[in-house]
Amino acid sequence: EVQLVESGGGLVKPGGSLRLSCAASGFTFSSYSMNWVRQAPGKGLEWVSSISSSSSYIYYADSVKGRFTISRDNAKNSLYLQMNSLRAEDTAVYYCARETEYYDILTGYSHFDYWGQGTLVTVSS
Amino acid sequence: DIQMTQSPSSLSASVGDRVTITCRASQSISSYLNWYQQKPGKAPKLLIYAASSLQSGVPSRFSGSGSGTDFTLTISSLQPEDFATYYCQQSYSTLWAFGQGTKVEIK
Numbered sequence: 104e105v106q107l108v109e110s111g112g113g114l115v116k117p118g119g120s121l122r123l124s125c126a127a128s129g130f131t132f133s134s135y136s137m138n139w140v141r142q143a144p145g146k147g148l149e150w151v152s153s154i155s156s157s158s159s160y161i162y163y164a165d166s167v168k169g170r171f172t173i174s175r176d177n178a179k180n181s182l183y184l185q186m187n188s189l190r191a192e193d194t195a196v197y198y199c200a201r202e203t204e205y206y207d208i209l210t211g212y213s214h215f216d217y218w219g220q221g222t223l224v225t226v227s228s
Numbered sequence: 229d230i231q232m233t234q235s236p237s238s239l240s241a242s243v244g245d246r247v248t249i250t251c252r253a254s255q256s257i258s259s260y261l262n263w264y265q266q267k268p269g270k271a272p273k274l275l276i277y278a279a280s281s282l283q284s285g286v287p288s289r290f291s292g293s294g295s296g297t298d299f300t301l302t303i304s305s306l307q308p309e310d311f312a313t314y315y316c317q318q319s320y321s322t323l324w325a326f327g328q329g330t331k332v333e334i335k
Contacts, residue, residue, distance in 0.1 A: 138324070140272075148264075148272060148315055150324035161323045165229075196269055204243035205278055213319045214262040218271035 105129040105217045107199050112222030115128075119189050119226070125182040125199030125219055133157075133177035136202040138215060139184050141195035141224075153202065167193075189226045193219065196221040229255055230318050234327035240335040241331035246305040249330045251316035256296045263292055267312045268331075275314075276301065285324045306332070 111123040125137070138149040152163045152173040161173055172185040182199050200215035231254040239245050251261065259279035264272040274283045276292035279299060289304040303310055311334055316327040 147329040148266075148317075148326040150326065152315075153324070162323075164323065205281065207278060212260060212281075214274055214277035214317075215264075215272075216274050216277075216283070218273075220271055225329070 105201070105219055107201065107219035109199055109222035112197065112224045114225045114227065115189055116228050117190060117226055119186070120187045121189065121224060123184040123186065123197055123199075123222060123224070125184075125215060127180045127199075127201075130201070132175075134182040136160075136176060136213075137182045138202055139173060139182075140198045140200055140202045140215070140218075141193075142198070142221075143192070143195040146195075151197070154182070159217065186224070189224075191226050194224060194226050196223050205216045229323055230257065230325050232318055232325050232327040234316055234330050236316075237328065238331040238333060240333050241306050242252060242335045243308055245306045245335075247306050247310075247318075247332060249314055249332075251280045251294075251299045251301070251327050252301075253297045253318055253320075255299050257318045257320035259295050260318055261292070261294065262317045262319060263290075264315045264317065265310075265312045266315065266334045271300055274316065278287055301330075 106128045108178045136155045141201040154173045170188045175185045198221045199219045201217040204211045204214045233252045235250045261279045264278040266272040271316045291302050313329045313331045
């Protein structure tokens, strides 16, 4: 059974840092790209960052670029999000999600097929 | 960046109703469109990928259609467990984007 379990959330002051972790099990972690998606209280989903299976390709949303760093350790089946210079608007539930590709002849279509339960990050003084 | 716009933002419907949610992309994304369902306090759940492919285990009353810039999610006969918020997501660009969500409420 595929499982993704986030941890590391909590209360942090503006300007502070936090490191989120996502422990994966039930699949070959090193074969999949992974993503972080967040949801502010009462708001919609916002994609944050993605990392390819071998960490060769990394992307960030403009809202976090230069402040957040995504990484992974395939030996530990773990995904990370280092969050620095945190702002009140970063307050959200952070989900990790597995990215899977479906191939229709020669075209690959990606989607997020498994999600963790989320971890809450609150940025407040 | 590609923007995704859903309509309506919310709707009220009764059990058994046919429900249609629309998602529009700011540029053509071919069939690179996914749909998710989210219930309060829970993680999103994948329903449809590649615009019209039903995720394993998802009831057949859910269907997706469209290509280019305009897409629809249809629930053929709304069930009590379908009251939730639905999001579209484009996978054309490496900078993933979600629509703002459509909340389906009980009439």
